[in-house]
Each structure stands twice: as structure tokens, then as C-alpha cells.
Amino acid sequence: MSAFWSWFIILLVVVNIVGLVALLFATARRRGGDGAGSATTGHVWDGDLEELNNPLPRWWFGLFVLTVVFAIGYLVLYPGMGNFAGRLGWTSGAAAADELREANAKLETLYAGFRGRSLDALAQDPKAVKIGRNVFANTCAACHGSDARGAVGYPNLVDDDALYGSDGETMLASVMRGRHGVMPPLAATLPDGGVDEVAHYVMSLSGRPHDARLAALGQPRFETICAACHGKDGKGNHALGAPNLTDDIWLHGGGDVAAVRAAITDGRSGTMPAWASVLGEDRARLAVAWLLSQNPQRAGAPSAAPAAGAQ
Structure with missing residues (x-):
């Protein structure tokens, strides 16, 4: 892979991760004050049934954060950032060769x-x-x-x-x-x-x-x-x-x-x-x-x- 495409992929991955984190934290903030019924979308049905616009529950928000942490850890250990091979040096070709050697031995x-x-x-x-x-x-x-x-x-x-x-x-x-x-x-x-x-x-x-x-x-x-x-x-x-x-x-x-x-x-x-x-x-x-x-x-x-x- 050429240096241009390597850096293009790295930039694309980083921008996606940063954008997702920004979106995640932006939607986690409570809007419109502290009242239970203050954060609404403005949609009302049957006169008094309102659609709320509350942030994600904390446990759900925490799961999303963990997926981002996992993604960053994966990209550090395994290839996925252009020409960067990852700290473990894993490649699909080497993995396939290992499996082939094991199968041939059997x-x-x-x-x-x-x-x-x-x-x-x-x-x-x-x-x-x-x-x-x-x-x-x-x-x-x-x-x-x-x-x-x-x-x-x-x-x-x-x-x-x-x-x-x-x-x-x-x-x-x-x-x-x-x-x-x-x-x-x-x-x-x-x-x-x-x-x-x-x-x-x-x-x-x-x-x-x-x-x-x-x-x-x-x-x-x-x-x-x-x-x-x-x-x-x-x-x-x-x-x-x-x-x-x-x-x-x-x-x-x-x-x-x-x-x-x-x-x-x-x-x-x-x-x-x-x-x-x-x-x-x-x-x-x-x-x-x-x-x-x-x-x-x-x-x-x-x-x-x-x-x-x-x-």
C-alpha cells in the first residue's frame, strides 16, 4: 500500500472514531432544564401524551464507551490503520499458514x-x-x-x-x-x-x-x-x-x-x-x-x- 493511501485510511479511521465519540457525548447531555417533563421533542398526542428527548441511560452510555475503547485497543494491537501492522504483528497470511501447517500435520x-x-x-x-x-x-x-x-x-x-x-x-x-x-x-x-x-x-x-x-x-x-x-x-x-x-x-x-x-x-x-x-x-x-x-x-x-x- 502506498504512503498516500495508508495515511488516507489512518485519517479516515481517526475522524470516524472522534466523530462517534463527539456524537456520543453530545447526545448524553440533558436538555431543557432538570424537570422530568422539560426535555421533550414537542410532539404531543391525545392532549397530554408527550414524547421525551432524554439522554441514554448511563449503563447503555457506558456500553458505547466500552466499544470505543475496544476499537482503539484493537487498532493498537492488530492491523487496521493503513500500513501500521499492529503491536502484535499479526497477519491473516501468517494465520492461514499456521492453520495449513496444523492441517497438514494431521x-x-x-x-x-x-x-x-x-x-x-x-x-x-x-x-x-x-x-x-x-x-x-x-x-x-x-x-x-x-x-x-x-x-x-x-x-x-x-x-x-x-x-x-x-x-x-x-x-x-x-x-x-x-x-x-x-x-x-x-x-x-x-x-x-x-x-x-x-x-x-x-x-x-x-x-x-x-x-x-x-x-x-x-x-x-x-x-x-x-x-x-x-x-x-x-x-x-x-x-x-x-x-x-x-x-x-x-x-x-x-x-x-x-x-x-x-x-x-x-x-x-x-x-x-x-x-x-x-x-x-x-x-x-x-x-x-x-x-x-x-x-x-x-x-x-x-x-x-x-x-x-x-x-
Whole structure:
């Protein structure tokens, strides 16, 4: 704060206090003599009912004086007069830092009890699961939903399908380091109706309604272009985050021909941000433990994908 504004605030505070004290003592004096009915406002009702203008009772006046004394004492001890820091040297920043250190000390004690244990073991610990549920709700639910079952474009985290692998360590790597999945637009590489043909072939892989003739034409195109990521059988590739096209789980859209055609034509891009700097490993592990607890069959699943950076 500049010196000008500091002195401006000091002057403003002093003028207010002096003005309030002057007003207080001015209204404390009795007016119009000593008679009980002499200090009136001049207002009369019903002929003889007068409105008196007496000073405050002494006990009430004393309370006002005490508030002024308290205010002056506060301004001497604590900041409030421009750049004057107060005799105690208190600052809101220092107070917040002290509270943060105290909170971190408590959290350190709490998280220390969960370190060194496997994610599968934490998924069986009610206390760890409860804390992990809170971490997930505060951090992850905005995208994946409060029940972790996702939405269009945001994967379900508690089913048996996972783009990069469903074991705890792979899920932890996704949380800590993030994921970036990209499917390039392929319309230019599939001319002469190739997009429709491949779309119908993809629909046939999961047994959904499709045009058999177009699907037959799309199969060689799929095996030439799409199999590099999704595999010749269409079952995907965890190492690349390429989805399984033979099941009935669809991340983008409802699994109809139009949605598949749009994905082939325009491509898809999805980013899961890295949360290591926000959550830290302790809280991330507890969040993953909660996810594992929602589908116990996933605990102990074989790891299929390394930690992913930007792909």
C-alpha cells in the first residue's frame, strides 16, 4: 500500500472514531432544564401524551464507551490503520499458514497409516474407502459423476471395461500422470463410401443392427487401416488406449451408425489431466482404492498398460 493511501485510511479511521465519540457525548447531555417533563421533542398526542428527548441511560452510555475503547485497543494491537501492522504483528497470511501447517500435520498422521499397503488391501479397509470416496467426490466427480459411472465422453470407472487397463496400479498411473487419447479423422483415407462401410462393419463386431453388405465391404478396409490400433479382431489395445469395439460399451454416443460414422470422419480426442500436483500420491491411492471397492472383481486384475504421458 502506498504512503498516500495508508495515511488516507489512518485519517479516515481517526475522524470516524472522534466523530462517534463527539456524537456520543453530545447526545448524553440533558436538555431543557432538570424537570422530568422539560426535555421533550414537542410532539404531543391525545392532549397530554408527550414524547421525551432524554439522554441514554448511563449503563447503555457506558456500553458505547466500552466499544470505543475496544476499537482503539484493537487498532493498537492488530492491523487496521493503513500500513501500521499492529503491536502484535499479526497477519491473516501468517494465520492461514499456521492453520495449513496444523492441517497438514494431521493429514500426515492420517495418511501415514495407509502407506506401504497395496491398493487391493486399501479397497478392503472401510476407513480408507471412506476417505477415498471424499477425495473422488471433491476432485473427480465433476467429470465422472458422483457414482463414478461417467457420462458421454467420460468413461465409467467402476465397470469391467477400461481403455488402459483395469488394475489398481494402471488406474493410479492415469490419475497421477493423466491420459491423452486421440483417434485421428480418417475420412480422407476412406474414400468412395469407405466411412459408411467401416461404420457398418464396426457395428457388426458388437452384434448391433447393421447393413451386412456394407459391413462385408468394410472389413478389409478396417483390417488395413483400423486394425493397427483396435486389433484385427476389434478388441482394442490397452497400451494405446484403443477401445474394444466388440462389446456394448460406447464412450462417445449411443453406439449407433451415426455416432460411429462421426467418430471415423471427425476423429476423437480426450484428455484426462494429471492430478499428481493437486492430490499427491497418498490421496490419489485412496481415491483409486474407493474405485476398486465399487467393483471388487477388478481388484488383482493383471496390469496391461504402463503409465501414459501425452500420446
